[in-house]
Amino acid sequence: MSEKECWFCGSQQWVEMHHIFGASKRKQSDKYNLVVPLCHYHHNEPPDGVHHNQENNLILKRWAQEQFEETHTRQEFREVFGKNYLEDDDE
């Protein structure tokens, strides 16, 4: 993936960096490099932007967990990010 192409659509226009796990997990997103380029429309604009669209948000979080689990265990993911996005058995 190029540094500056939208993760969803590949656009190189108006690209912004998005912390996949924000708020209190923002630093962990940085630490584990779970920060992706998104065009403004897939980032912060309804209806498709991940800050508005739960479905797209979850697609990205699941992808991020898969990336993390290439080098870490699921247990570690849960310890760092407090949740498991790849299975529903944990509600």
Ligand SMILES: [Zn+2]
């Ligand atoms: Zn896009």
Ligand SMILES: [Zn+2]
């Ligand atoms: Zn963002």
